[in-house]
């Protein structure tokens with residue numbers, strides 16, 4: 251038996267396979283496809299203080315080995331989550347994290363406070379990196395000053411795990427990681443989507459209603475791996491890696507680069523059972539290489 | 554998620570083909586208006602699955618039919634499927650057209666181009682209920698009118714072509730049947746401008762109208778929120794709350 255348990259700050263996961271925010275709904279969308287209790291954790295949809303309609307259609311463009319999205323955090327607000335969604339998902343036997351976003355620091359504080367009392371939510375993922383909303387979102391995650399400020403204020407009101415999700419749309423990702431670690435982040439997840447754009451040449455118009463959008467999928471994997479490696483080398487807190495993971499080998503690469511857990515996003519759309527396949531693939535790899543614990547390969551890259 | 558075997562790939566002409574897929578196991582129950590998400594393969598250009606309507610289901614032979622127009626790389630690859638190939642599908646997805654309970658209902662099914670695809674299965678289900686409907690099918694020219702023989706098994710077929718090579722010349726909304734007959738419910742699937750014109754006609758006659766939308770999709774099962782349409786309830790997902798909508802729900 252190989253030991254798959256990993257520790258992320260205050261939380262222990264049964265295995266390092268998580269699903270990424272905005273790509274896994276509230277988990278319920280996948281219940282027909284997989285046994286949710288097998289995966290290590292779920293990060294539910296981006297949640298904001300007030301309900302948001304998101305951006306206008308079209309919000310998606312397929313690109314070579316990836317996709318651009320401009321969903322813009324469509325959700326019914328934290329009240330609705332607490333009263334209507336939480337009761338339906340709280341008994342899932344996996345760690346459920348809520349991805350929190352806001353336009354102002356107060357938004358983040360109030361939303362986090364409301365989630366603090368939910369027993370079955372061991373932590374939040376602070377999204378300071380969404381490229382698809384005009385105000386806030388990514389703006390907080392692209393400077394050390396504002397990133398530190400959000401984490402500092404939320405830390406005062408939120409007692410459980412704070413996972414901070416970083417934007418790749420910065421010059422020096424390690425610098426931001428160090429800044430949020432200093433303010434009390436329990437763990438750091440990355441990467442959110444990379445700002446991109448698609449054009450319809452025949453019609454001479456942008457494909458997305460917002461002109462630019464967030465790129466995800468295998469196309470971003472090399473960038474994501476590099477950033478995870480840089481951050482894992484810079485900070486002491488655990489790192490959760492994501493960006494283009496399609497199979498177990500991709501996931502193992504992130505673990506070797508220093509991630510303690512991984513999140514799968516876009517791949518769920520193509521194969522809704524992929525998380526289970528990745529989990530089984532990691533287990534096979536550990537057996538094949540005679541490792542007794544997944545922790546033996548975290549950051550085990552030989553350089 | 555299911556792997557189905559390609560039993561036959563019928564090239565209807567250089568733009569359209571019909572995939573007949575089979576399964577050794579019993580196919581799940583599917584309703585008219587629902588769709589499938591087909592995995593093409595892992596090539597860079599066809600990364601996401603392709604949404605395709607259920608054209609027909611033959612439960613006796615355990616067959617699923619997909620009628621497909623070649624648009625880009627994904628549909629072009631699908632057009633090269635050979636007998637015996639396996640296709641991976643998510644199915645059935647989305648909601649379905651309303652089947653009236655009254656056998657005397659006067660129903661019109663209006664399709665344009667490849668948008669006729671879900672109407673064949675709808676017509677067959679209506680016939681099972683004892684309702685013989687009218688089909689009004691339109692295309693640019695006679696090459697864009699498909700499966701006319703199959704349609705005639707389930708109802709009365711009326712046609713238009715823009716160039717006048719078959720049926721009445723003009724758009725579906727110009728067809729004489731619309732001035733001669735009154736319907737209880739109109740169903741439509743096809744290009745958006747056509748569906749909007751059909752919806753406007755239905756509204757002018759105070760007739761209920763259901764349309765099937767084709768928004769771009771990443772997942773097809775409600776997880777990504779990429780496929781939304783504007784509605785009286787705000788943004789709703791076409792893949793889960795649709796693809797079929799009553800036009801009163803859309804702001805049409």
Ligand SMILES: Cc1cc2nc3c(=O)[nH]c(=O)nc-3n(C[C@H](O)[C@H](O)[C@H](O)COP(=O)(O)OP(=O)(O)OC[C@H]3O[C@@H](n4cnc5c(N)ncnc54)[C@H](O)[C@@H]3O)c2cc1C
Nearest residue numbers: 312604605606620621622624625626627628670767768769
């Ligand atoms: C619910 C639903 C049912 C459909 N039913 C049918 C059908 O029965 N027969 C049929 O021929 N076509 C149908 N379509 C349209 C079909 O999905 C597209 O023609 C197909 O995805 C084009 O892929 P491609 O790679 O050939 O084209 P490309 O233009 O290269 O595709 C690029 C990207 O855009 C998306 N895309 C392009 N056109 C459309 C479109 N019209 N609708 C949605 N996404 C699109 C593709 O999925 C892909 O992600 C349906 C679409 C939807 C949403």
Ligand SMILES: Cc1cc2nc3c(=O)[nH]c(=O)nc-3n(C[C@H](O)[C@H](O)[C@H](O)COP(=O)(O)O)c2cc1C
Nearest residue numbers: 270271272296319377441442466467493494515516
């Ligand atoms: C459709 C879509 C919606 C997303 N929504 C969110 C979100 O609400 N909050 C967030 O932090 N990240 C969101 N993301 C980013 C993903 O969680 C993930 O960081 C990114 O897609 C990279 O991983 P991947 O390549 O495996 O998809 C979204 C991504 C996609 C494709």
Ligand code: FES
Nearest residue numbers: 770773775778792
């Ligand atoms: S296509 Fe993903 S939610 Fe509709």
